[in-house]
Amino acid sequence: MTRTGDRPSRLTLIANPAAGGGLGRRLAEGVAGRLSALMPDTRIRTLLSRSWADAEARLAEEVGQSLEDPDPGSRAVVVMGGDGMAHLGLNAVAGTPVGLGVIPAGTGNDFCRGTGLPGRIGAAVAAIASGRSGTVDLARVTGLVRTADGLAEGSRWVGSVVSTGYDARVNHGANELRLRLGSLSYAYVALRELSRFAPLHYRIETDGRVRELDAMLIAVGNAGWIGGGMQICPGADVTDGRLDLTIIHPCSRGTLVRALGSVYTGGFVRLSIVERLRARSVTVDGEGLVAMADGEDLGRVPLRIECVPGALNLLGAGARPQHRGPTH
Incomplete structure (x- = not known):
């Protein structure tokens, strides 16, 4: 409203x-x-x-x-x-x-x-x-999350995206760079990480449905942007009461490079390796996962992420994202 x-x-x-x-x-x-x-x-x-x-x-x-x-x-x-x-x-x-x-x-x-x-x-x-x-x-994340005193059981609010796979590794690496170049930092680290990245094993639950799968990344978006303009969850709507999930299934490095080439426009979602979902709540767990959100270290899996409608009174609000997301 x-x-x-x-x-x-x-x-x-x-x-x-x-x-x-x-x-x-x-x-x-x-x-x-x-x-x-x-x-x-x-x-x-x-x-x-x-x-x-x-x-x-x-x-x-x-x-x-x-x-x-x-x-x-x-x-x-x-x-x-x-x-x-x-x-x-x-x-x-x-x-x-x-x-x-x-x-x-x-x-x-x-x-x-x-x-x-x-x-x-x-x-x-x-x-x-x-x-x-x-x-x-907003997305409310519950589990072992970052606090002022370190990691502790609790909850944290997220405005944009919870990243736990290749995207999280790139985010973490970009934060560690001494020279910050905005989106160029992400592009540089993305190419660096590509040479040593392998699919990760996930255990996820979306609105009660449990799955185990390997994936390059599973991004859970409230608002769907990361890395200074990357549309990792294109069409995510911050007024629809749902989270948008983007799953990139295991693929070759060349295919992942092609996906990254169109992540700024959101066009990568047309690739066959990409699956998109919507859910009101998501639990993410797995091996070797690093959790990042809003560009910062978020916590450690397992993490429960739920959409809380109307949680934030935002000054100057009124415009809406123009792209639509998945309908299923």
């Missing part, structure tokens, strides 16, 4: 100063100034995070204070950075009336792509200031 005209009375902008090679630090003050100009009746303050843990703590504090307000829906937080900051932001506000805005200042910005948010800073500021907002689905 999309609403128009209700601007928050208080808004906190939390920026990652390192995002986009320092873009967050350079532009945070200007973004706050533009928000103030467009939202004269909204009290705005700006914070620069010092680390992942610091950003997570500041967001938790802001949302906690908002929930003590008699009208928590009148307060919002806006994160400025890449998909990591969006991930922290949605984990802080999910399931609450507090609104979340996202200013895309990273190298990936896949969450913005998948939810129909503007991909440019100026347009994102204008969308947040417009008063338009809407609720979108």
